Amino acid sequence: MNQHTVKAYGDELNQLTAEVARMGGLAEAQVADAVESVARRDIALARAVVERDSKLDAMHRDIEKKAIRLIALRQPVASDLRKTLSAMKLATDLERTGDLAKNIAKRALSLAETEPMQPLTRSIERMGKLVSMRLRDVLDAYTASEIDRAMAVWASDDEVDEHYNALFRELLTYMMGDPRTISACTHLLFMAKNLERIGDHATNIAEVIHYEITGDEMTGERPRWQPSPGDWDADFSGPTPPAN
Amino acid sequence: MPYSDSPSPVAPLPSSRLWTASTTGGVAVVIMLLLAAARPDMAMWLLAGAALVGVVTWLGSRPTAGSTAQEPGVMTVVPTADGEDARLLEAVFEALDDPIMIVSGGEADDIAGRRIVLANSAARDLLRIPREGGLLVSAMRDPGVLEAVDEALFGGVSRTTDYTAAGSRERHWKAWVRPLAGNRGGRPTAILGLRDETDVRRMELMRVDFLANASHELRTPLASLSGFIETLKGHARDDMVARDRFLDIMATQANRMSRLVADLLSLSRIELNEHIPPSGRVDVARAASDVVDAVSVLSQEKGVTVLLDTPPGEARITGDRDEIVQVIQNLTDNAIKYSPVGGMVELTIRGDLDADAAGAARLPGATRLSLLTPDRDPGARYVAVAVRDHGPGMQREHLPRLTERFYRVEGQKSGDRPGTGLGLAIVKHIVNRHRGGLVVESIPGEGTVLVAYFPQPAALSVVGHATLNAA
Numbered sequence: 001m002n003q004h005t006v007k008a009y010g011d012e013l014n015q016l017t018a019e020v021a022r023m024g025g026l027a028e029a030q031v032a033d034a035v036e037s038v039a040r041r042d043i044a045l046a047r048a049v050v051e052r053d054s055k056l057d058a059m060h061r062d063i064e065k066k067a068i069r070l071i072a073l074r075q076p077v078a079s080d081l082r083k084t085l086s087a088m089k090l091a092t093d094l095e096r097t098g099d100l101a102k103n104i105a106k107r108a109l110s111l112a113e114t115e116p117m118q119p120l121t122r123s124i125e126r127m128g129k130l131v132s133m134r135l136r137d138v139l140d141a142y143t144a145s146e147i148d149r150a151m152a153v154w155a156s157d158d159e160v161d162e163h164y165n166a167l168f169r170e171l172l173t174y175m176m177g178d179p180r181t182i183s184a185c186t187h188l189l190f191m192a193k194n195l196e197r198i199g200d201h202a203t204n205i206a207e208v209i210h211y212e213i214t215g216d217e218m219t220g221e222r223p224r225w226q227p228s229p230g231d232w233d234a235d236f237s238g239p240t241p242p243a244n
Numbered sequence: 245m246p247y248s249d250s251p252s253p254v255a256p257l258p259s260s261r262l263w264t265a266s267t268t269g270g271v272a273v274v275i276m277l278l279l280a281a282a283r284p285d286m287a288m289w290l291l292a293g294a295a296l297v298g299v300v301t302w303l304g305s306r307p308t309a310g311s312t313a314q315e316p317g318v319m320t321v322v323p324t325a326d327g328e329d330a331r332l333l334e335a336v337f338e339a340l341d342d343p344i345m346i347v348s349g350g351e352a353d354d355i356a357g358r359r360i361v362l363a364n365s366a367a368r369d370l371l372r373i374p375r376e377g378g379l380l381v382s383a384m385r386d387p388g389v390l391e392a393v394d395e396a397l398f399g400g401v402s403r404t405t406d407y408t409a410a411g412s413r414e415r416h417w418k419a420w421v422r423p424l425a426g427n428r429g430g431r432p433t434a435i436l437g438l439r440d441e442t443d444v445r446r447m448e449l450m451r452v453d454f455l456a457n458a459s460h461e462l463r464t465p466l467a468s469l470s471g472f473i474e475t476l477k478g479h480a481r482d483d484m485v486a487r488d489r490f491l492d493i494m495a496t497q498a499n500r501m502s503r504l505v506a507d508l509l510s511l512s513r514i515e516l517n518e519h520i521p522p523s524g525r526v527d528v529a530r531a532a533s534d535v536v537d538a539v540s541v542l543s544q545e546k547g548v549t550v551l552l553d554t555p556p557g558e559a560r561i562t563g564d565r566d567e568i569v570q571v572i573q574n575l576t577d578n579a580i581k582y583s584p585v586g587g588m589v590e591l592t593i594r595g596d597l598d599a600d601a602a603g604a605a606r607l608p609g610a611t612r613l614s615l616l617t618p619d620r621d622p623g624a625r626y627v628a629v630a631v632r633d634h635g636p637g638m639q640r641e642h643l644p645r646l647t648e649r650f651y652r653v654e655g656q657k658s659g660d661r662p663g664t665g666l667g668l669a670i671v672k673h674i675v676n677r678h679r680g681g682l683v684v685e686s687i688p689g690e691g692t693v694l695v696a697y698f699p700q701p702a703a704l705s706v707v708g709h710a711t712l713n714a715a
Binding site: 163 | 354355356372379381382383384385386387388390408414456613614617620622641642643644645648
């Protein structure tokens with residue numbers, strides 16, 4: 001880290017990264033708690049997640065304000081500018097992550113009113129753990145400025161997608177077998193989708209970290225499995241159908 | 245430098261300081277004596293002042309109680325600690341098994357002001373913080389812990405909170421925070437400690453899971469047993485042929501039940517130890533040849549040839565021998581089970597691979613998925629065990645769920661000795677405990693490759709870790 005002639009400038013930059021790290025911690029906890037509230041059918045926890053989301057929104061606004069103030073007053077250049085911009089971008093991604101976690105918790109509230117669906121909530125829990133891990137890894141990479149770790153998260157997003165596809169099929173089989181489960185399964189399906197999107201935000205964050213450290217945009221396609229036409233059964237179209 | 249304002253946690257000896265109270269006093273005395281020589285008219289007052297300063301300095305520099313207590317940056321727990329005691333305390337602090345940190349705070353609304361000023365080696369290893377400390381929020385992001393620290397720093401309240409570190413080896417901690425009496429340069433300080441409660445939580449979870457799994461899976465064979473018993477007591481009582489056949493089926497079901505219980509127990513045991521790294525040394529090549537001997541009965545029964553391909557020399561890893569044997573055994577068993585009669589199973593062992601090479605594709609054109617990826621360690625080298633069969637293979641959608649307990653690929657028969665559905669779950673947990681990885685590749689109709697890789701105890705990875713800590 002470079003030393004700044006004006007000490008307050010350096011302090012403000014440090015504070016910005018610290019705030020983003022704190023916000024990341026909260027977002028991480030929101031995701032973990034939301035998934036746990038689904039797995040344990042814990043209504044109180046789900047309500048707490050929904051309530052805490054406003055805190056995340058406040059942090060987002062605060063970070064944005066501080067970043068704008070820093071740009072206006074200090075005119076940062078080079079790595080300082082990148083640091084400021086990536087703080088703003090990360091805050092946006094984390095805020096979206098929090099919104100998705102809140103949505104999962106809301107659905108957990110309505111799921112708790114129906115019969116328990118053990119094997120399915122377990123699959124959600126497994127996927128949630130995986131996504132939490134990605135989020136943790138990428139935030140660790142941010143606080144430690146480790147580009148390798150961030151890239152590892154970026155490259156391994158297809159694991160989350162795989163889980164999502166497997167869960168999609170599982171849910172579909174359930175719904176076809178017993179139409180009474182459709183409403184609960186739809187909630188679970190949206191939860192899975194939300195988790196998948198949280199995974200996407202984690203890869204976004206990895207891209208921002210790459211930009212912050214190197215100054216280069218991420219180029220190249222993520223390693224991703226492309227379904228060949230025969231892979232999907234004719235009677236149900238897959239969750240991520242081939243581009244049409 | 246980001247951490248330049250933090251003092252070293254190593255308490256320097258008071259005698260090693262160039263600039264102490266006694267030197268200050270000495271310089272003052274010398275200056276006053278010189279002035280007295282230059283201005284004889286004020287010599288009286290200056291000499292008296294010099295004598296006064298000299299006496300005060302001498303009194304202050306005697307090794308009395310509290311003489312080291314005011315040193316900034318030196319953690320003093322006992323006011324009477326002289327240099328030796330301070331070093332002893334330092335050593336005790338370092339040797340503590342639980343991660344302990346001393347945290348100081350600036351302004352209440354300045355999150356960047358909360359810093360770890362002192363951390364023992366357990367805390368440094370766990371949170372990967374440099375020796376001289378750093379930002380608290382970089383090391384610990386959990387909102388519950390941060391809140392507890394704030395309350396201790398600015399409210400003077402002790403708090404205990406739960407903290408779960410997500411990861412492939414999830415760990416549960418109890419975090420406790422107590423405010424410390426001594427200010428550090430006008431900043432409030434608190435002590436933050438973590439206590440590992442993973443075992444307790446796991447025990448709880450294990451009991452619940454075991455009950456749920458065991459009761460569910462034992463129900464089917466049990467129902468069939470009682471059905472046959474009823475038939476034997478009823479109309480099949482005098483039918484010799486039917487009785488023999490039923491007794492055979494009952495024996496098979498009873499066998500299956502006992503295998504299931506054994507597998508469940510071993511899975512639970514492995515899960516319990518999952519976060520404790522193994523310490524022994526295992527030669528994977530020898531373990532594999534032992535497994536090939538052990539499965540020879542099964543493979544001959546089915547007419548399956550098992551080919552073992554080992555590298556020259558040893559392929560040593562850090563691990564638990566029994567568990568490594570179980571991994572290779574389960575993988576080989578599976579491969580034999582799904583092989584057609586007269587088929588071939590290839591067991592290939594390769595050492596000294598990096599993480600990318602160990603997890604690299606082995607079957608061209610196959611769908612491929614990493615079931616378990618180890619935490620990234622740039623210097624680590626791996627020994628990979630690849631087991632390939634020429635069986636029916638699997639569709640892609642089955643791959644992510646392979647290591648789930650009791651998951652079975654639909655429409656596949658594993659022969660007359662059905663598995664318990666726990667084999668790959670056990671493999672995954674063992675590999676995870678060894679900080680290794682697991683990859684599956686499959687082509688429907690052509691076969692499957694399962695690759696388990698384990699880190700080697702190389703000096704390289706140790707060096708990598710050390711530089712990381714120093715950075």
